[in-house]
Amino acid sequence: MAMIRNKQVLFKDYVKGSPKEEDMILTESVIGSKVPEGSTAILVKNLYLSCDPYMRLMMSDPTEGGHPLFGSFTPGKIFFGFGISKVVDSGSPDFKAGDLIMGDVGWEEYTLIEYTDKVRKIEHADFPLFYYIGALGLTGFTSYIGFYELCAPKKGETIFVSSASGAVGQIVGQFAKLMGCYVVGSAGSQEKINLLKNKFGYDEAFNYKEEDDFVSALKRHCPKGIDMYFENVGGRMLDAVLMNMNPHGRIAVCGMISQYNLTESEGVHNMYCVVQKRIKMQGFLMRDYLHLFPKFTELVVQYLREGKLVCVDDIVKGIDKAPFALVRIFSGHNIGKQVVEIAQD
Ligand SMILES: NC(=O)c1ccc[n+]([C@@H]2O[C@H](COP(=O)([O-])OP(=O)(O)OC[C@H]3O[C@@H](n4cnc5c(N)ncnc54)[C@H](OP(=O)(O)O)[C@@H]3O)[C@@H](O)[C@H]2O)c1
Structure with missing residues (x-):
């Protein structure tokens, strides 16, 4: 199977005080271009990543006040969070190549998602995709x-x-x-x-x-x-x-x-x-309220289409800039939803 280059962001070590860019490490590995034979996983190309305040809680040592609910990132392992991605290859009957999805992914160019039960398909493709990180996400x-x-x-x-x-x-x-x-x-x-x-x-x-x-x-x-x-x-x-x-x-x-x-x-x-x-x-x-997600989507899609709702997103480009994007929400440098654009398509 052909292999593809995969730039990644790893979590370096537990953090005390304000997070810094150096708390994350940029690295490069390779990943198979297809899902393994017989697997029900999906291989996705990550397009947009969400930077969220709860990630700081996951950067704390679990033995020193790390967050019991969110868990902690593991030193030396991949950083992860909510993202928008495109399916490249699928072993799942529910997804096909080309589908746009939202869900938890690694902070990397490509992710193999083994458990697809928490992944949602994006339905209204006429909005900018990064809206699904912000207003529609x-x-x-x-x-x-x-x-x-x-x-x-x-x-x-x-x-x-x-x-x-x-x-x-x-x-x-x-x-x-x-x-x-x-x-x-x-x-x-x-x-x-x-x-x-x-x-x-x-x-x-x-x-x-x-x-x-x-x-x-x-x-x-x-x-x-x-x-x-x-x-x-x-x-x-x-x-x-x-x-x-x-x-x-x-x-x-x-x-x-x-x-x-x-x-x-x-x-x-x-x-x-x-x-x-x-x-x-x-x-x-x-x-705890995800059963209301369809009702929410209906309302916000309507408000956006009628021009009653506007959103301001702060988009930083490139996976290399993901650590920079994350730390700026703790210094207030973000203006609106902080997003990392890895690729547009
Ligand atoms: N309950 C949930 O399910 C849930 C889900 C998502 C988010 N949240 C929470 O919602 C809140 C907003 O999240 P968001 O994603 O919308 O982030 P955000 O407001 O886009 O970004 C964070 C902002 O917080 C402000 N800030 C940073 N440090 C601060 C400090 N020490 N004191 C006061 N303000 C500070 C900064 O704005 P200024 O320039 O105004 O200081 C910064 O721009 C966070 O508390 C987050 O944890 C909860």
Whole structure:
């Protein structure tokens, strides 16, 4: 069987503090151009890779606070995550060469996927393929679940979204505008604030890096208080939000990126507000709601086709640049969904 060159990204070793490009190693190997005889695997060419905050949790030593839910990457082994790929050869009756799929793949040019039960075919090929990493993929799905299922939104209510211009936040804000909410967001640069107000339709936005006192910043920007908080960052921002929540408010806890690089989490001091204000606060993992994926796809496809939803993706080109792409989401250098383009076709 002919062999093909396969550039790969390996995980070097467990990380403490902020991840660096050097925590990943670029290497090259070869892979067979066909699936092994008699196998039901599929061989895919990887086109786009998703860079996600949870990957940092998987870079920690499992014996020193590594994430029990996601597991850890193995030092010296392939880095992996969600991607968009094209089937090159198939031993599975469910897939054929040329099919476009989304699912977990190695950070490499080609992957042999042995277990195809978690792989989904991409149906609407008229959208840019990288949308299936962002708005039409698990990222958009996270926004959809957190907003519609957990925030229990009502027209006219105020929602505050942290990391609002990011992959998840930008979609949440637009869903909320379409529902008739008053939408406020925070982000870490003036460029992102401009995007929130001028592109995603946020009513108000502020740069949290320029605010010493988050409690008063939120009071200024949410004059009627906060009915719903879409939590992406945790730490000090959560504490300040608790002080500004309205009675019977809802907090959808999607993630806490400000804590992922810390050895010890900061702690939250204003939790008593949850009791006093009868707040409903719930964490969620989008993976528990996958049965709603078709409903989500239907809505977002319609919104995109009608021009009601826009998305901003930050595409870095080349597998060699994948480590660079990943680490920039922890310094806030990404503008929108961070994607690595390995190949367009
Ligand atoms: N529950 C789930 O199933 C699920 C699924 C997907 C994602 N998530 C969570 O959703 C959140 C957003 O993910 P995403 O993919 O949309 O990422 P993202 O917002 O596109 O990118 C991460 C952003 O976080 C901000 N950030 C980084 N370090 C920070 C810090 N120390 N304090 C405050 N902000 C910081 C930066 O923006 P600024 O410039 O604004 O600082 C950065 O651009 C994350 O917490 C992630 O873990 C959860």
